[in-house]
Amino acid sequence: MAVETPRYHHKEPFMGLDYFLGFMNAFKGGFLLQFSHELFEKLGNTYIVKSFGKKVFKTRDQEVSKAVHATYFENFGLQGLRYDTAVHLWGNGIIVVDGPHWKHGRALIKSSFDVVHLANMERLRKHTSTFLALLPEDGLTVDLAPLFKRLILDTSSEFIFGEAMGALKDSKQFTDFMNAFEYAQRGTGIRSVLGRLKFLHRDEKWWSACQQVTDYADRYVNTALKRLKEERTQGKTSQLKERLRLVDEMARDTQDRVTLRSHIISVFSPAHDGAATALTNVIFHLARHPDVWWKLKAEIESTKEEILTYELLNSYQYLEWVLKETHRLTTIATTNQRLCVKSTVVPFGGGQDGRSPMYIQKGDIVEIHYRAMGRDKTFWGDDADLFRPERWESARPGWQYTPFGGGPRSCPGMRLVFTESAYVLVMLLRKYKEIVNRDPELEWKEEFCLTVQSKNGCVVALVA
Numbered sequence: 157m158a159v160e161t162p163r164y165h166h167k168e169p170f171m172g173l174d175y176f177l178g179f180m181n182a183f184k185g186g187f188l189l190q191f192s193h194e195l196f197e198k199l200g201n202t203y204i205v206k207s208f209g210k211k212v213f214k215t216r217d218q219e220v221s222k223a224v225h226a227t228y229f230e231n232f233g234l235q236g237l238r239y240d241t242a243v244h245l246w247g248n249g250i251i252v253v254d255g256p257h258w259k260h261g262r263a264l265i266k267s268s269f270d271v272v273h274l275a276n277m278e279r280l281r282k283h284t285s286t287f288l289a290l291l292p293e294d295g296l297t298v299d300l301a302p303l304f305k306r307l308i309l310d311t312s313s314e315f316i317f318g319e320a321m322g323a324l325k326d327s328k329q330f331t332d333f334m335n336a337f338e339y340a341q342r343g344t345g346i347r348s349v350l351g352r353l354k355f356l357h358r359d360e361k362w363w364s365a366c367q368q369v370t371d372y373a374d375r376y377v378n379t380a381l382k383r384l385k386e387e388r389t390q391g392k393t394s395q396l397k398e399r400l401r402l403v404d405e406m407a408r409d410t411q412d413r414v415t416l417r418s419h420i421i422s423v424f425s426p427a428h429d430g431a432a433t434a435l436t437n438v439i440f441h442l443a444r445h446p447d448v449w450w451k452l453k454a455e456i457e458s459t460k461e462e463i464l465t466y467e468l469l470n471s472y473q474y475l476e477w478v479l480k481e482t483h484r485l486t487t488i489a490t491t492n493q494r495l496c497v498k499s500t501v502v503p504f505g506g507g508q509d510g511r512s513p514m515y516i517q518k519g520d521i522v523e524i525h526y527r528a529m530g531r532d533k534t535f536w537g538d539d540a541d542l543f544r545p546e547r548w549e550s551a552r553p554g555w556q557y558t559p560f561g562g563g564p565r566s567c568p569g570m571r572l573v574f575t576e577s578a579y580v581l582v583m584l585l586r587k588y589k590e591i592v593n594r595d596p597e598l599e600w601k602e603e604f605c606l607t608v609q610s611k612n613g614c615v616v617a618l619v620a
Contacts, residue, residue, distance in 0.1 A: 158515035159506035161213065164195070164205040172206030186611060189490065189527055189602055196528050202505040202514065208351055212521045213514075216528035218535075218555035219504035220514070224494050224522050225555075225563035228502065232494035232522065241347040241354050244366045245340050247414055249422030254497075258565075260410075261419050266568050268405035277466055279320075280576060283310045284583050286324045293620055297594045301436045301613035304580075308432040309334070311576060316424055317376045318401030336368035341425065341605070373417045373424075380407040380416075426607075427569055430488055431576035433607045436614045437486040438479060438581060440600060441543045443593035443616045448545060452478060453585050460586055469578045477545040479577055483530075483559035485543055486600055488573075488607045490527040492561055496520045527608075529556055584618070592617040 167174040182191035195203065195214070202215040215221065224232050233254035246252050250261040287307040292298050306323035309330065314320040321330040343362035347354040380403040403420055410416055442449045455474045462468060469475075496516045505514035516522060533540045535556050536547070551557075560567035567573075584591075594615045601611035 157513065158501050159512035161506050161514050162199045162203045162508060164199065164203055166206060169206060171209050175205050176207060183604065186602055188604070189608075192490075192525060193528060193531065196525070200508060201510045201532075207521070208353070210351075210519070210521055211517070212523055213505070213516060214523050214525065215505060216525045216532055217505055217510050218529060218553075220502060220510075220522070221524045221529070221558065221562065222555040223500075223502040223504070224524065225558070225561065225565070228500050229563055229565075231496060231498040231500045233497050234494055236495040236497070237493055237521070238348065241351075242344050244363065245344050245369060246422050246425070247370075247418030249418035251422045251425070261415075261422075262564070262568070264406055264409045265419060265423060267409075268402050269568055269572070277575075277579075279314050280311055280579050281464070283307055283314070283320065283324065284580055286310075287580070288583060288587060290324065291618060293618075295592070295617045295619050297615060297617055299613040299615045300439055301432075301610065304432040304435045304614075305428075306330075307580065308430075308435075308576060309428050312424065312427040312431075315572075316402045316420060316427065318403065319376075333368070333372055336365040336372075338605075340365040340369050345604070369421065370417060373420050374413070376403050377407070377413055377416045377420065380404050381411055381413070384408065384411070423569070426567065427572065429605070429607045430567075430569060430573040431580075433488050433609050434479070434482065434573055434577045435580055436610050437488075437600075438482040438577065439584075439591065439614045439616060440610055441482055441485070442478075443591050443595075443614070444598060445543055446590065448478060448543070449585075449591055452581075456582055456585055464579060464582060466575065469575065469582065472578070472582070474545065475578055475581070477548040479574060479581075480548050480557075481543060481545040484536075484557060485530065485541075486608075486610075487527045487530055487559045489559070489561070490608050491523055491525050493521055493523045496522065526558055526561075529558070532556070588618045588620055590619045592619065 164175055166172055178191070179188070182188040192214075196216050201217040202213060202220055205212050205214060213220075235252060235254040235258075238252040242252050248257055248261075250258050250265060253261070284307065287303060290303060306326075309323040310320040313323075321327065321333065323330040323334070340362065343357065343359055343365065347357050350356055380401070383404060384407050402423065403416070406416060406419060442452075451474055455472055459468060496518050499518045500516050501513050502516060503513055504510060506512035530536070531540045535553070536551075539547075555562060558566075560570040560573075594617050595612055597612050603609045603611035
């Protein structure tokens with residue numbers, strides 16, 4: 157039998173506007189993560205709030221996360237939460253739809269990733285060399301965050317479209333597109349927060365930005381379909397690695413322009429942000445923990461002269477621990493929501509201790525907090541707030557650690573994020589003797605975009 161879940165004590169219990177105002181105050185003030193943490197500490201690992209009249213289950217319980225993401229996957233979706241607010245940017249892409257459209261799109265993207273991913277190493281090598289040449293020498297202060305963004309924009313755009321945007325060269329194409337894309341994403345995020353009140357978002361510039369992004373993607377979709385037609389007419393298919401593009405691989409499976417464009421934009425959105433944010437975060441931590449930097453240098457020293465291959469990257473154990481610890485402590489995505497589409501009793505989450513069954517009714521929302529799960533001291537120990545990669549020597553977290561989500565809808569690009577982050581980090585370790593923090597603010601501060609980023613960037617000095 158399901159047991160009542162703890163509730164947030166609303167002052168205005170009908171619409172939950174008091175919680176919303178507290179949420180927005182924390183969001184604007186840059187302390188939303190702390191706001192969420194304090195509520196979990198006060199109310200337990202799962203609790204209920206009202207949000208514009210909707211019942212929302214907030215949870216950092218790994219068993220509830222597993223139930224929603226995997227065990228009862230078919231009973232929870234996100235189309236009802238995202239589609240209407242994001243269709244103008246992402247169309248019918250996999251990050252806004254459920255059911256057959258999602259299943260087909262997911263299979264299409266995953267298989268295309270598998271084909272193109274390994275061919276990406278040479279492109280990564282080329283763009284990283286350009287990136288390294290832009291860095292100042294002899295201990296000058298630099299904010300690496302915008303440079304990481306430009307690097308990953310070039311690698312991800314070539315990976316997806318077969319053509320780099322020229323971000324590292326600061327081309328006009330890059331500037332125009334990214335201004336539109338970031339404005340479109342920001343507006344889509346605002347509409348998502350407003351939910352039922354999205355009609356209050358009346359920004360003509362946002363509509364124009366969305367159109368500019370879709371027009372840009374359409375150009376590459378049309379070119380890919382033209383190449384496919386020529387290949388089939390000539391009866392041959394190019395398998396040369398340097399010609400592999402994600403858009404081409406996907407076009408082999410679907411020639412519907414709207415579907416293809418939607419999936420391409422859905423992939424590009426997280427691809428251009430994920431690795432750049434991860435790199436900023438890992439350097440942020442390393443600059444404040446020189447002992448970890450030196451241990452990393454010691455690990456890669458014996459292979460310093462070897463060509464950096466995919467297999468070599470995966471052989472560095474301490475590097476893997478450092479990246480895992482970075483994702484645990486400063487998760488790229490802090491939360492994920494699911495809409496209950498079929499009333500469900502999950503085995504955990506109910507009662508004051510969260511160990512009793514919990515009833516989730518059709519129409520209710522479950523919000524899983526990845527960042528809070530990564531800092532839960534009952535699992536990670538009293539040092540959960542500290543950056544300590546050595547914990548991964550024995551840590552076996554399972555569903556307590558899901559920085560890229562879990563179950564069938566886990567991020568298909570997680571391997572790409574690891575590869576790009578690891579490659580660039582190793583090249584920095586090979587080139588520079590040490591890294592020095594130059595930011596007077598020692599604590600990591602949040603800034604919400606598509607991902608959650610370091611508000612202060614990554615201000616350091618690199619010593620050759």
